[in-house]
Amino acid sequence: xxxxxxxxxxxxxxxxxxxxxxxxxxxxxxxxxxxxxxxxxxxxxxxxxxxxxxxxxxxxxxxxxxxxxxxxxxxxxxxxxxxxxxxxxxxxxxxxxxxxxxxxxxxxxxxxxxxxxxxxxxxxxxxxxxxxxxxxxxxxxxxxxxxxxxxxxxxxxxxxxxxxxxxxxxxxxxxxxxxxxxxxxxxxxxxxxxxxxxxxxxxxxxxxxxxxxxxxxxxxxxxxxxxxxxxxxxxxxxxxxxxxxxxxxxxxxxxxxxxxxxxxxxxxxxxxxxxxxxxxxxxxxxxxxxxxxxxxxxxxxxxxxxxxxxxxxxxxxxxxxxxxxxxxxxxxxxxxxxxxxxxxxxxxxxxxxxxxxxxxxxxxxxxxxxxxxxxxxxxxxxxxxxxxxxxxxxxxxxxxxxxxxxxxxxxxxxxxxxxxxxxxxxxxxxxxxxxxxxxxxxxxxxxxxxxxxxxxxxxxxxxxxxxxxxxxxxxxxxxxxxxxxxxxxxxxxxxxxxxxxxxxxxxxxxxxxxxxxxxxxxxxx
Amino acid sequence: xxxxxxxxxxxxxxxxxxxxxxxxxxxxxxxxxxxxxxxxxxxxxxxxxxxxxxxxxxxxxxxxxxxxxxxxxxxxxxxxxxxxxxxxxxxxxxxxxxxxxxxxxxxxxxxxxxxxxxxxxxxxxxxxxxxxxxxxxxxxxxxxxxxxxxxxxxxxxxxxxxxxxxxxxxxxxxxxxxxxxxxxxxxxxxxxxxxxxxxxxxxxxxxxxxxxxxxxxxxxxxxxxxxxxxxxxxxxxxxxxxxxxxxxxxxxxxxxxxxxxxxxxxxxxxxxxxxxxxxxxxxxxxxxxxxxxxxxxxxxxxxxxxxxxxxxxxxxxxxxxxxxxxxxxxxxxxxxxxxxxxxxxxxxxxxxxxxxxxxxxxxxxxxxxxxxxxxxxxxxxxxxxxxxxxxxxxxxxxxxxxxxxxxxxxxxxxxxxxxxxxxxxxxxxxxxxxxxxxxxxxxxxxxxxx
Numbered sequence: 001x002x003x004x005x006x007x008x009x010x011x012x013x014x015x016x017x018x019x020x021x022x023x024x025x026x027x028x029x030x031x032x033x034x035x036x037x038x039x040x041x042x043x044x045x046x047x048x049x050x051x052x053x054x055x056x057x058x059x060x061x062x063x064x065x066x067x068x069x070x071x072x073x074x075x076x077x078x079x080x081x082x083x084x085x086x087x088x089x090x091x092x093x094x095x096x097x098x099x100x101x102x103x104x105x106x107x108x109x110x111x112x113x114x115x116x117x118x119x120x121x122x123x124x125x126x127x128x129x130x131x132x133x134x135x136x137x138x139x140x141x142x143x144x145x146x147x148x149x150x151x152x153x154x155x156x157x158x159x160x161x162x163x164x165x166x167x168x169x170x171x172x173x174x175x176x177x178x179x180x181x182x183x184x185x186x187x188x189x190x191x192x193x194x195x196x197x198x199x200x201x202x203x204x205x206x207x208x209x210x211x212x213x214x215x216x217x218x219x220x221x222x223x224x225x226x227x228x229x230x231x232x233x234x235x236x237x238x239x240x241x242x243x244x245x246x247x248x249x250x251x252x253x254x255x256x257x258x259x260x261x262x263x264x265x266x267x268x269x270x271x272x273x274x275x276x277x278x279x280x281x282x283x284x285x286x287x288x289x290x291x292x293x294x295x296x297x298x299x300x301x302x303x304x305x306x307x308x309x310x311x312x313x314x315x316x317x318x319x320x321x322x323x324x325x326x327x328x329x330x331x332x333x334x335x336x337x338x339x340x341x342x343x344x345x346x347x348x349x350x351x352x353x354x355x356x357x358x359x360x361x362x363x364x365x366x367x368x369x370x371x372x373x374x375x376x377x378x379x380x381x382x383x384x385x386x387x388x389x390x391x392x393x394x395x396x397x398x399x400x401x402x403x404x405x406x407x408x409x410x411x412x413x414x415x416x417x418x419x420x421x422x423x424x425x426x427x428x429x430x431x432x433x434x435x436x437x438x439x440x441x442x443x444x445x446x447x448x449x450x451x452x453x454x455x456x457x458x459x460x461x462x463x464x465x466x467x468x469x470x471x472x473x474x475x476x477x478x479x480x481x482x483x484x485x486x487x488x489x490x491x492x493x494x495x496x497x498x499x500x501x502x503x504x505x506x507x508x509x510x511x512x513x514x515x516x517x518x519x520x521x522x523x524x525x
Numbered sequence: 526x527x528x529x530x531x532x533x534x535x536x537x538x539x540x541x542x543x544x545x546x547x548x549x550x551x552x553x554x555x556x557x558x559x560x561x562x563x564x565x566x567x568x569x570x571x572x573x574x575x576x577x578x579x580x581x582x583x584x585x586x587x588x589x590x591x592x593x594x595x596x597x598x599x600x601x602x603x604x605x606x607x608x609x610x611x612x613x614x615x616x617x618x619x620x621x622x623x624x625x626x627x628x629x630x631x632x633x634x635x636x637x638x639x640x641x642x643x644x645x646x647x648x649x650x651x652x653x654x655x656x657x658x659x660x661x662x663x664x665x666x667x668x669x670x671x672x673x674x675x676x677x678x679x680x681x682x683x684x685x686x687x688x689x690x691x692x693x694x695x696x697x698x699x700x701x702x703x704x705x706x707x708x709x710x711x712x713x714x715x716x717x718x719x720x721x722x723x724x725x726x727x728x729x730x731x732x733x734x735x736x737x738x739x740x741x742x743x744x745x746x747x748x749x750x751x752x753x754x755x756x757x758x759x760x761x762x763x764x765x766x767x768x769x770x771x772x773x774x775x776x777x778x779x780x781x782x783x784x785x786x787x788x789x790x791x792x793x794x795x796x797x798x799x800x801x802x803x804x805x806x807x808x809x810x811x812x813x814x815x816x817x818x819x820x821x822x823x824x825x826x827x828x829x830x831x832x833x834x835x836x837x838x839x840x841x842x843x844x845x846x847x848x849x850x851x852x853x854x855x856x857x858x859x860x861x862x863x864x865x866x867x868x869x870x871x872x873x874x875x876x877x878x879x880x881x882x883x884x885x886x887x888x889x890x891x892x893x894x895x896x897x898x899x900x901x902x903x904x905x906x907x908x909x910x911x912x913x914x915x916x917x918x919x920x921x922x923x924x925x926x927x928x929x930x931x932x933x934x935x936x937x938x939x940x941x942x943x944x945x946x947x948x949x950x951x952x953x954x955x956x957x958x959x960x961x962x963x964x965x966x967x968x969x970x971x972x973x974x975x
Contacts, residue, residue, distance in 0.1 A: 145687070146680040160657075168658050172937030179691065179727065179927035188822045212862060214926060215691060215726035321700055362863060369859055372724065373852070473691035473726065483684040 004030045006520065007279055007289040009266045009305065010460075010499065012040025015295030016249040016260075017513030018498040018520075020071050023256035025521050030287065031250075031258060032279065034265030034460065037243070038250045040295075041459045041466065042508050044243025048446040050396040051334040054241035055448075056455060057466065058330075058385065058403045059083060061236055062225055062509040063245065064139070070514075076251035077244060080236040081390045085353030087344060088198045089436040091360070095343035096194045097350070112192045123189050124224075130173055131224035133166055138504040138511050141519065142478040142486045177217045178473065183361055185217040193360050201358040201381050204407060206466045206506070208325040210368030211361055215473050222507070237390050245508055269294070269305045269495060276495035291494050291520055295513065297461055297468035298322050298481035298501040302490070311491050318482035322501075323475065326452030326464030327371060329409035331429045333402040333447050334395070338386060339433070339440035351389045357382035357432065371408030376425045379432050381407045399445070404429055411452035411463040422449050467507075468500035477503055488516040489523070496520055531557045533794040534781050535761075536769050537953060538562075539569065542798030543755035544967030545952040545974075547582050549796075550760040552975050557790070558761055559781065561768040565752045568831055568882050569920070572746040572961040573738020575651055578968055582758060589754040592877065594843030596620075597745050600710040603849060607842075608706050614742040625704040632742075635701050639733065640741035641682055642689065645675055647737050650958035653969050654931040654940045691927065694728040695851045705850035713848040713871055714744050716886065718921050718960065720826040722858030723851045727927045734925055735961055745844060748877060751963050771795055771949060773808045778949035796970065798953035800825065800922040801935040805944065816945055819936035823955070824929060825919035828861060830885040830896065832913030834874055834906065840881060845874040847903045861887035866896050872903045888915040921960025922953055931957060942970040950974055 008019045011033030023029045037043060041056040060080060068078065084100030096112060098105045110117040143155025163171055176185060182200035190196055196211075203216035210216075238244045250260055265282040269292050278288035294301040302311060302319045338347045341355065358364050358381050367377035383405040388395035395401045406429050413421060426449035434441050452464025461468055469475055478486045480503045488496050498516030505512060535546040538560035546556045579585055596609040596617075608624060610617045614636050622629035648671070649655075655668045675683055689697055694715025698708040712723045715732035722728075735746050756763065769781040772789060780791035797804040802823055809817045848854055848871045857867035866888045873884040885900055893915055901908040923929050932940045935955045942950050952970030954960035 146676075146683045148676075164658065168938045171658065172933060175933060175937070176928045181725075184824065184928075209726070213693075213725045214721070214928075323696070365862060372855065474688045474696075479684070479688060483688070484680075 001286075001288065002028075003278075003288040003290070004028045005289065006030075006291040006293060007032060007287060008293045008295060008498070009269075009279065010034075010040060010295035011038035011246075011250070011260060011262070012295050012499065013042050013246050013249060013508055013510055014499050014513035014516075015040070015293070016246060016253055017067060017071075017510040018293055018295065018517045019258045019260070020249055020253035020256055021514060021517030022520065023253055023258035024070070029253070029258040030289070031253070031260040032264045032266050032281070033260065033262045034282075035458075036262050038260060038262065039243050039246030041455070041461060042242040042246045044241030047332060047448050048334045051399070051401050051446065052241060052394045053332045053401055053448070054238075054243065054387065054403060055332065056330060056450070056459065057242050057508055058387070058405065059236065060238050060242060060245060060508050062222065062507045064509060064511050064514065066139075067510045067514055071249060071252040073248045073252060076248040076255070077240070078248040079239040079244075081239055083237045083353055083385065083390065085350060086198065086356050087341070087350045087353065088194055088356045088358055089341050089343040090194055091363075093342055095341075096192070096198060097344075109192070109195070112195065113190070116190045116192050116195060119189050126170075126173055127221060127224040129170060130177060131221050133170060133174065134221060135225065136162065137477075138509075139515070141488075141515055142480075142503050144478055144484055144486065146483060177221060179214055180217040181212050181214045182216040182220055183211045184214075185220065194358075197358040197361045197364055198356045200361065201356060201364055201383070204364065204368070204381070205383075205405070206328055207470060207472070208327045208371070208408075208410070210365045210372075212365055218473075219471070237385070237387060239391050239393075241387065241391075241394065242508060249510075266305065269492075271306065271310050271492055271495075274310075275493040291496065293496040293498050293516065293520065295497075295499040297324070297465070297499055298497070299324065299462040300460060301497055301499070301501070306492065306495075315482060315485065315491055322481050323470045323472065324411070324463035324465040325470060326411040326455060326461070326466070327408045328464070328466055329376070329406040329425060329429075329452060330450040330455075331404040331406060331426055331447065332450070333404070334445040335400040335402050335443045336445055337398070337443055338389070338400055339437040339443055341437045343436070351386050353385075355382075355384040357384065357436065367408055371410045374410060374412060374414035376409040376413065376428065377407070378428055380409075380429060382429065382432070384433070404433070409451055411456070411465075417451050417453040422451050422454070425449060425451060467505055469505065471506050476505075480505060488519040529790055529792070531555050531790065531792045533557075533796060534559060534769070534790060534792050535796045535798065535952070536771070536781065536804070537798035538565065538752070538756065538763055538765070539798055539953070540751050540755060540963030541953050541967035541970075542796075543752065543761070544578060544582070544964040545796050545798065545971045546761040547755065547758065548968060548971030549974065551581075554794075556761045557792075558763045559767050559769040559783065560763065560765045563766045565756060567750060567753065567878070570749050570751050570963055572735075572963050573965075574747070574749050574751050574963060575738070575965055575968070577651060578964045581968075582755070584751065584754045584758070587754040587758045589749060589751060591747050591749045593743070593747050594876075596843065597743050598710055598844050598846050599842040600706055600846045600848070602706050608710065610710070610742075610744075612740065612743055617742055621704070621707060624706060625702070628702045628704050628707055631701050636742040638681070638685060639736060641678055642685055642733055643736045643739070645678070645682070645686060646733060646958075648674065649931070650737060650962060650965050651969070653942070653973055654934070654957045656932060656941070658938070689733070690730045691726050692729040693724045693726050694732050695723040695855075697729040697732070698851065705852075709848040709850045709853060710846045711744055712851045712854055713846060713873065716854060716858070716871070718829055718919060719924055719926070720828045720861060720887070721926070722855045724855055730927060730930075731925050734959070737962065746961055748875070749963070755964075771797065771804060771808055771946075773811045773946050773949065776811060776945070777947045794948055794950070794974070796950040796952050796974065798951075798967065800918065800953065801951055801955040804951065808946065812945055816936065816939070819939075823935060824924045824926065825922055825955075826924065827890065827916040827918045827920075828887040829920060830883070830888045830893070830913040830915040832883045832885070832911065834881045834883050834904070835910045835912070836881055840874070840876055842874075843876050847872040857887055861889055864889045864891075866893055866899060868899060870899055870903055872900055874904065883911070883913055885913055890917055919960075922955030923959065925959050930959065934959060942973045
């Protein structure tokens, strides 16, 4: 049987990025994917005949530009369409809108608060700068502060210098962003509640925190990482859905000579003399390899693919306490036609952007309160897009698809998730939308409700956490996934990790996959 | 020296103000302390009294008493009986074993690990905060020294420090323990004087902050009569019942004006131990707008009511804690989040010299309907036994959240007790290291001034 240079377990976007980079360096690479298609949580599926959905992850903004360039992804079919606007319907029938056009957004803000319109530009400049300051850290291998190795010390010094070079004011802003709640941070800038609610809603995505919980401000930066001209939302939508992103990376990997096998779940990593030597498939087949790389989340990578006696016990307990706590759900709808929202009646350009159901800070905070005590939000925060408006190929002519990202839906629901609970959750979502868009329910042709438990069952992401482990401050950088093992290597020689559970993690970014590949190539195993 | 004979005026005769005044006096300055209240408030003397201050100012000879009750906490158990935690780690473990053998087994290591981290904070707190922007070789050497000190504590300490500080106290306690009563009694310290619930990030730091100065296994700050002791030592002149405002012109402090009499006292050095906002906002016209905005942005939301409980006889406990679980605390916080007093508040009853004091959290700004009823219900007492006063603002002059500590306190970049007004310094708990450590900010400030 052929012995590969590298086997990559899991064909999510990070696994594919690692495979593509390794194959590009002339290694023989095999990707093993459990499901019938690649993509992991970045897949497009035709759930109902004629209606295609980005089933889980639905927007792209953080995909690293160097990856797009190195792998020449546009040639492999990647085409990002802008998702320009965000409209937040308010409970009083008014709305807050942010448009692609900067001046128009300012005029809209001015309508709510002249003071906020003034502060908005300064805020945008600061955030833009901060995003630039943080970007290099996302592309850096985290130095280990517990180590005395020259490389780690140099890395720490470099990091220290990077921060000092920011200068006082920006350094202080960075500290605030890393430690404050998004509500408190925004309070220092703005007075319009609905503006603060909509902005801070982005800070809670994928976390088990409310907008008033410290640690949520940092994610505000993410919105400024992919954009250039100060618009307040610069998410993109991949033509063909997020599955097209995965397909383009897979195509690039194949182009470099990587082999990708679907319906090939891995049950164990084979370890001999403290070294990974291959994998066992769920069907019992064994495939040998010089290097094995897991793109699965840390819990499955270390507690499922390996036997506990292959790992130091301290490390095992670190991985056991790595937190997942999935908190998001998704409702995918096939629609007969587009709904009309009370705040902005009719169908128009607003449907080419997002609707954010975040009418007030208290609204979002209350949604969190439900989840805190083990219930799904009765009136959840939602991020709604109509992909068929941007990419008509997603739905049959005249019909539409609607993607609703929902928070909060705790994985550990009181009494556990059942079919009835799933439908009750779906009803809560649909009824809440109905309250902002009367008549909407009658347009629904088909409905798919995805709970965190479903995310776990289908994609394998533990507890349905969309980031393969919470993006909390104490699980970032050299602590992701565990202190001492944040540099993609593992305690088992020849076995590496490359998923979103490693630095920097989060979103369809691909940075973890790329850094892992570079580490493997450097080690030359 | 100015004509009136003073070199410096210190505003406020709390522990920090008096400590600053005495250190300045010992350096040969003639110091006047102006205090708005007629008599000191003994209920504020809560927290670690650093030994170096006791030694430097000879407080032991001035009648300083530090109370360290044993057991340090008593919590009623739902099933009847109480959980009592003692100063002795083994005895506490014994008590915990009755409610959870698993938790008892982890208690000694928990105490030891947190004690080690508190040691790092203690080191940080007895000096001005590290200035990470500085290019001064000595300051850089100090920062490197601090880094090496932490590393010498071992790999686990470095990891603990990085992991625990941003965590919520609930996450930290859930990592270690299973019993609700134990987690409630410990978790309460994580929310002390904070408008945050136990599930909010940064509350593990707040817990550790209040552990500083205590021995391992004791998670409530000591109480003392430090203000009284400081008032009784000679060397500074103290004028009570006068509220003083800073006089500033052309970027320089020129003295203070006493509000009651209108008397102006001109001195070249003014040090305020009052709230930074209260000190600086009246002279905002003298400040750079950026700095003034930073001062306005100091978060100092009041969430605590303090008062007394009238009891017929001396209670059998030293400190009684009504915080039966982390969820209880979290729900108490939920009310505060939406601007209401907690329906079921966290209440702590502290027996002290002839008084029984109350610490109640959370109270919201504004009117406090039925607050005494709510407190009485939590305590199983009668409303007429309860007398409390809610503080509109943080007693720490600034919440101890991660964005308001070290070089971010009181405002980013101005953590060295100076202000943009020449001759005006700050020395209160709004500055590093913050509240709950009487005298530490005062001593650091005096050393910076000198």
